[in-house]
Amino acid sequence: MEYHQEEMDELIASLPKEKAFLAPSLCLYQNFWFPVTPQPKTGTTWLKALVFSIVNRHRFNPSNTPLLASNPHELVPFLEFTLYANNAKPNLDDFPKPRIFSTHLPYSCLPESMKRSNCQVIYISHNPLDTVVSSWHFFKSLVQSENQPERSMEEHFETFCQGITGFGPFWDHTVGYWNESLEKPHKVLFLKYEDLKEDVVAQVKKVAEFVGLPFSLGEEKEGVAQEIAETCSLRKLKDLEVNKTGKFMPNFENRSYFRKGEVGDWVNYLSPPMVACLRRIMEEKMSPFGLEFKTC
Template sequence: MAEANNLATQNSTTPSHSPEEVGLSHECQEMHASSPPRTRVEEWIEDPLYQHQGFWFIERRLEAVLWFQSNFKSCDRDIILATLPKSGTTWLKSLVFATVNRTKYSFSDNPLLTANPHELVPFFELKLYTDNQLPNLSNISHPRVFATHIPYQLLPETTKNSNCRIIYLCRNPRDTFISSWHFVNKSSRRESLGPLSLEEAFEWFCNGVIPFGPYWNHLLGYWNESLTRPRNVLFLRYEELKEDIVSQLRRIADFLGCPFSLEEGRQGVIEEIVRLCSFESLRNLEVNKTGCFIPGYESNSLFRRGEVGDWMNYLTPPMVKRLDQLMREKLSDSGLEFDGYYSLLPK
């Protein structure tokens, strides 16, 4: 395989693959015909990555993304949780599920105690449109809560034009990269390829070739929309949740139109949700120790450390310098920056 630092050259010379080679259905082949050719990159995570509309997708996810783009119809009461992989997705799912459904269940019989958060808040592209090209979503009680790693730029127009609520959780690039690298090497599909080295993974990340990436374009899509439509798109930072989860959970509830009452505050409802959804609580539940809710990964691989600043144990000073410079270039004039978010420690 070509060296990762020759990625730009590889991208320009690697031929695009036809939809038949990708394995898309006839209907998706027709959708594919109207979109730009995809560039294929070999042996990245466990499957080839294909570039689609400026973003990278694992081969087996392309069809689900296309079906979702073409067929999903948003309702104004829908809640969509958006993240890049390894940015606190499981935590965000549990927090929002518990908050939205807090009047339905007591804390002793909450479904989070017996079901994985990814069962309760399904992904569009990893579950709903993978299991069924046209899933029946009409029987889901409102508000419907979904999740996605798909960039804002690629969301269906019905979603962009609706009054649904979108919550985006952003994690600093250093910790996102390190967590992603560890996660990749836990994949059962890496066994035949061998572990991915930190150095090679870093090159891919800096070149923007990650699932659902580039990292910076993914962030900017949701960030810019949160500035344009703050009532519909809430941009959160993982590090701020770690620093003051109570105030951030209040912010989430207010945004979703279900603010915590004074009585709930006195009863400690917020603190109970925080406890129920804490990293340690979720990780120690039996349902999250076994099974496989994300293809290729055991459920326990979703819980590693959940800390801010773990990058300090792995990245060299030259790596940090390069990544910081890259972020400054890619995010320039956006108002989005990460200074002060790299060493924040939970209280």
């Protein structure tokens, strides 16, 4: 459906709103909170680097990869924050094939044309305990750059548990893609950040298989998957000059996308009552669908 700007403004004005962190407001649409800024820190940056390298491995190698000069978010642009935000009708032919884009939209909110097409979706999620901590650190870096007052972990945790975060509730967003991956494994690949940390090479091979570009026997012998994993390691990406300076978007410094990247860092920030609260939510909202996460 095509909307005129006036109709869009009227629709947005009619939606329930809540005060947002670092944004004028969050709007409730189809049971999800839509922000001006995305829900971060589930492994998106790392996944973008890996997928870009996998599908372009015959064009680039570690010595000439565009990752050396561009942040992963520039190479795999967001549909809602980059592509369509700057142009209502972008010319997709301007992008070389295979075309790779990203989005934070819930599966239920994706255009029907995308769901019906041959487009494949690779989704990555992070255990909620680490996600809430990582997103708090991410927002702290933003408020420091914007000279705004910081919000405590307790405040951030409360809104996270209420589901009032960008594209939240987090569990509804995650379960939506999880269920689709079970029903349509050829269409949606569901990855967990924890599995990437445990065996990134195995996950690289899984992604390559999923997109129809499996590693050949020759590539296996040459260790191409291992090479991609090393080139895209968080350590390597974090040390690149492009990711130490500059901004991906006006409020988002490139360096803010790279912190520890550890699983289990939540033990240093969440109190026992906070952990118990979030585990109850995970048990109620995720476990019934068979979705479990390693948390340490």
